[in-house]
Amino acid sequence: MRATSRGNHSSSTRGSGLAEEGTTMFENGAIREKSDRYIIAVIDGPNMSSLGRRSKKVYGALASLAGLQQQVRAFGEILGVEVETFDSNHEGFILEYIHDAGERVDGFIINPAGLTTKGEGVRHALEDTGRPVIEVHFSNIQASAGADRGLGGGQIQSSFTHTATGLSMGMRHYSYFGALTALVLGLDDESFLGVPAADS
DSSP states (O other): OOSBTTBEEEEOOOOOOSSOTTOOTTGGGOSOSOOOOOEEEEEEOTTGGGGGGSOHHHHTTOOOHHHHHHHHHHHHHHHTOEEEEEEOSOHHHHHHHHHHHTTTOSEEEEEOGGGTTTOHHHHHHHHHHTSOEEEEESSOTTSOTTOTTSOSSOOOOOSSGGGOSEEEESSTTHHHHHHHHHHHHHHHOTTTTSOOOTTO
């Protein structure tokens, strides 16, 4: 699904991986041991389109969702992977994107945003893909009321966390960078999220 009125979708260009296979992690500045060019889908849910107009305390100084998506795609290039970004204020369009992308991408990162407490359909669709899923949030949704990195209203119980592979939150847009790094390294690791070689 390419960019349409139903949702916004774009991707970084393909290129060579960051590190040659067989190098030691962080050797010569390399973040990865492998050079597999994974495709990672990054999904932003309802209300994230208002990013530049939301609380600066929680969301920081980012001017727009498009700016966030550009940064995440650029960080993907540093990691040697392709990042597809998709956002919509409509749950049905997010579902359609997941159904379309499920066999094409290697993993998902999702900020469910307005669907956090009631997005069972999206959560189930992600689970059905069999791909690893990292849930992200700008705020710490488990923070107590009044906490610096919380939303101010106290803890929120996410519908996504119990089936997500992992969770990155409370670090504003840096939560996305942490999620992307961990997901890519996890996919590189055949003992964790990676697919073992046929003869292993």
